[in-house]
Amino acid sequence: MLRVAVPNKGALAEKSAEMLAEAGYRGRHESRDLTVLDVANDVEFFFLRPKDIAIYVGSGQLDLGITGLDLARDSGAGVEPTLELGFGGSNFRYAGPAGRDWKVEDLQGMRLATAYPRLVVDDLSKRGIEADVIRLDGAVEISVQLGVADVIADVVGSGRTLRQHNLVAFGDVICKSEAILVQREGSELTPAKAQLTARLRGVVLAQQYLMLDYDCPKALLDQALKTTPGLESPTVAPLADENWAAVRAMVSRKEANNIMDELSALGAKAILASDIRSCRL
Ligand SMILES: Nc1ncnc2c1ncn2[C@@H]1O[C@H](COP(=O)(O)OP(=O)(O)OP(=O)(O)O)[C@@H](O)[C@H]1O
Numbered sequence: 001m002l003r004v005a006v007p008n009k010g011a012l013a014e015k016s017a018e019m020l021a022e023a024g025y026r027g028r029h030e031s032r033d034l035t036v037l038d039v040a041n042d043v044e045f046f047f048l049r050p051k052d053i054a055i056y057v058g059s060g061q062l063d064l065g066i067t068g069l070d071l072a073r074d075s076g077a078g079v080e081p082t083l084e085l086g087f088g089g090s091n092f093r094y095a096g097p098a099g100r101d102w103k104v105e106d107l108q109g110m111r112l113a114t115a116y117p118r119l120v121v122d123d124l125s126k127r128g129i130e131a132d133v134i135r136l137d138g139a140v141e142i143s144v145q146l147g148v149a150d151v152i153a154d155v156v157g158s159g160r161t162l163r164q165h166n167l168v169a170f171g172d173v174i175c176k177s178e179a180i181l182v183q184r185e186g187s188e189l190t191p192a193k194a195q196l197t198a199r200l201r202g203v204v205l206a207q208q209y210l211m212l213d214y215d216c217p218k219a220l221l222d223q224a225l226k227t228t229p230g231l232e233s234p235t236v237a238p239l240a241d242e243n244w245a246a247v248r249a250m251v252s253r254k255e256a257n258n259i260m261d262e263l264s265a266l267g268a269k270a271i272l273a274s275d276i277r278s279c280r281l
Pocket residue numbers: 009010011012049050051067068069070071088089090137138155156157158177178
């Protein structure tokens with residue numbers, strides 16, 4: 001039976017659970033459940049702290065796990081991604097009190113608070129900078145105003161928490177992260193692991209596309225099909241009115257509205273966009 005780790009709380013938990021449900025797996029009944037046995041799919045899910053997941057997978061106790069790239073790197077556990085999941089995007093960065101033009105060299109000799117000490121120590125040693133790294137568990141942005149640290153290194157999502165605490169990010173991004181599915185480094189992608197990866201990939205890809213349907217005057221079809229070439233080739237079906245055709249094609253979600261505007265300006269009618277729940281491309 002495949003054994004899979006899933007974040008039990010925090011920034012990645014809800015989306016991970018949604019994605020697994022969309023891929024056809026059984027979810028938790030109670031938010032405190034630590035395991036779920038999905039007999040139909042021959043998978044057991046373990047709901048663990050996001051920070052611990054890479055350790056379980058890297059040690060070989062569990063076959064696959066959902067975690068963040070930043071967490072995986074900070075754990076030092078030997079894991080490798082089998083899939084990027086397209087959510088939980090963040091940047092791990094240095095930040096200091098606003099009102100100063102900070103440079104990374106300024107970190108020399110400073111007290112730096114972080115919940116990701118390995119990421120920080122590795123980055124500082126690459127740069128030849130020595131700082132006093134103070135390990136905290138969370139709410140790191142408060143540490144400067146409480147006098148525990150001079151600067152911090154933390155996850156930045158919207159940037160709201162930094163602004164609230166009068167901090168500014170500086171220096172290159174230390175780790176650009178997103179949620180990933182991981183396996184033990186160098187392990188074989190067994191058929192069971194490949195199947196769960198493919199099912200999740202189907203959901204990730206489905207979220208990047210929309211299905212577009214529209215009616216098009218036959219005289220304009222060539223032009224319209226250039227705007228919606230689809231993945232392989234668009235479906236073109238006859239309509240009762242022989243001067244018109246129905247077209248169906250997948251389009252990138254990001255470009256969908258521009259494409260719909262273009263088709264409408266061209267003379268297409270009844271242009272409908274619908275969600276795709278899952279797919280195999
Ligand atoms: N505001 C955010 N926006 C986007 N992704 C985020 C955000 N905060 C955290 N993440 C991502 O979520 C993961 C960390 O999750 P989380 O903060 O829930 O774990 P944790 O800090 O170990 O747990 P806890 O906060 O419960 O102690 C990281 O991969 C991080 O990049």
